[in-house]
Amino acid sequence: MNEKAGHTFLARLGKRRLRPGGVVGTNFLLQEFKNSSDKAILEVGCNMGTTAIELVKKYHIKNYVACDLDAKALKKAMLNAKTNKVGDFITFKEENALHLSFLDESFDIVINEAMLTMLSDPHKEKALKEYYRVLKPGGILLTHDVMLRTDDTAIQKEVIGNLSRAINIHAKPHTKEEWNNLFNSVGFHIKGTKLGPMSLLNPLGMIKDEGLINTLRMIKNARKPENKKQFDLMFQTFKKYQNELGFIATISIKK
Ligand SMILES: C[S@@+](CC[C@H](N)C(=O)[O-])C[C@H]1O[C@@H](n2cnc3c(N)ncnc32)[C@H](O)[C@@H]1O
Numbered sequence: 001m002n003e004k005a006g007h008t009f010l011a012r013l014g015k016r017r018l019r020p021g022g023v024v025g026t027n028f029l030l031q032e033f034k035n036s037s038d039k040a041i042l043e044v045g046c047n048m049g050t051t052a053i054e055l056v057k058k059y060h061i062k063n064y065v066a067c068d069l070d071a072k073a074l075k076k077a078m079l080n081a082k083t084n085k086v087g088d089f090i091t092f093k094e095e096n097a098l099h100l101s102f103l104d105e106s107f108d109i110v111i112n113e114a115m116l117t118m119l120s121d122p123h124k125e126k127a128l129k130e131y132y133r134v135l136k137p138g139g140i141l142l143t144h145d146v147m148l149r150t151d152d153t154a155i156q157k158e159v160i161g162n163l164s165r166a167i168n169i170h171a172k173p174h175t176k177e178e179w180n181n182l183f184n185s186v187g188f189h190i191k192g193t194k195l196g197p198m199s200l201l202n203p204l205g206m207i208k209d210e211g212l213i214n215t216l217r218m219i220k221n222a223r224k225p226e227n228k229k230q231f232d233l234m235f236q237t238f239k240k241y242q243n244e245l246g247f248i249a250t251i252s253i254k255k
Contacts, residue, residue: 003230006167007047007114011073013221013231014214015206016050019114020146021247022199022209026051028192028249029142032109033059039108041065042134044097044127045115049077049090056086065102067095097127105136113144117173124172128186135254141188146173147195147248159244166237168230179248188252198245201238 003009007018019025033041037060046052046066056064068074074092081087095101097115110131116124131141146163148156164171174182176195183190199205206215222231238245 003168005169006234008070008073009168009227009230009234010200010218011048011076013227014218015210016048016214017209018047018200019144019247020117020198020200020245021144021194021196021249022205024196024199024208025144025194025247025249026113028194029111029113029144029251030055030058032140032142032251033061036109037061039063040106042102042107042110043067044095044100044110044112044131045069046077046092047073049080049092051111051113052077052090053081053084053086056081056089057084062089064089065091065093065107067093067100069094069096097130098123100130100134102134104133105139107134107139108136109140109142110135111142113142114146116143117146117171118169120170120172124182125186128182128188132186132188132254137254139254140191141183141252141254142250143183143252144247144249145179146171146198147179147246148173148175148244149246150244151175155244159241162237163241163245166234173245176248179250183250183252187255189255191251191253193251194249196247197242198238198247201235202242 010018033055041061041064043052043066046068049066052064052066055061071094074094078092081090180190
């Protein structure tokens with residue numbers, strides 16, 4: 001059986017939140033949405049629409065554009081939004097973060113979780129330049145990514161290689177300093193960051209993110225013969241590198 005990208009595989013098992021720091025990282029960012037019901041919001045890498053639906057419901061946002069490269073994920077997102085009765089408030093669009101079709105200075109907030117880590121370094125910079133371009137002056141960029149917690153370059157190389165194999169995508173996490181330098185180099189001012197352990201496949205983190213029933217359902221799916229090999233590799237890799245890998249959630253402002 002063909003192995004899928006880690007996030008597509010986890011989504012198929014029933015995981016709804018596909019970000020490294022789970023609700024802890026996301027909730028740190030979501031504070032920026034208070035009083036944002038009339039703001040223009042862009043989410044890049046929305047996948048099945050989990051964050052879009054949560055935000056529109058909680059903050060009554062009327063102008064929310066959610067985009068992704070993956071047409072299949074967008075189809076699921078549209079269905080999820082309809083089921084949650086927020087379909088009228090979210091515009092789903094197939095878009096590539098590297099070449100957004102939106103006009104300059106058209107959004108107040110851009111949110112992009114668990115995506116930059118999956119891009120090469122030049123593409124990270126290209127995507128960030130696009131976010132800078134489409135944000136209004138003073139606009140807010142919210143990101144949530146994987147962070148390397150070691151400066152030892154030999155260990156970094158080992159972790160990156162094994163992480164990429166486990167999630168079936170070439171991942172390239174950065175250290176805190178490297179992430180900060182990248183945002184600054186594009187012109188953003190960093191207002192705040194939250195750091196913590198990876199919770200994506202940590203049993204307690206999964207219960208916090210997905211609830212007990214959904215976590216048990218996911219684990220049951222993960223034990224099926226067609227899923228077991230890929231799930232075990234991801235689970236063991238995240239466990240092995242729990243000290244070397246963490247999450248970083250960043251609030252940046254367009255100067
Ligand atoms: C790990 S998932 C995270 C999904 C969601 N943001 C979350 O936190 O649960 C990364 C998402 O980014 C999307 N993606 C990857 N590269 C992209 C690009 N260049 N432009 C737009 N979306 C992209 C993938 O299709 C996938 O849905």
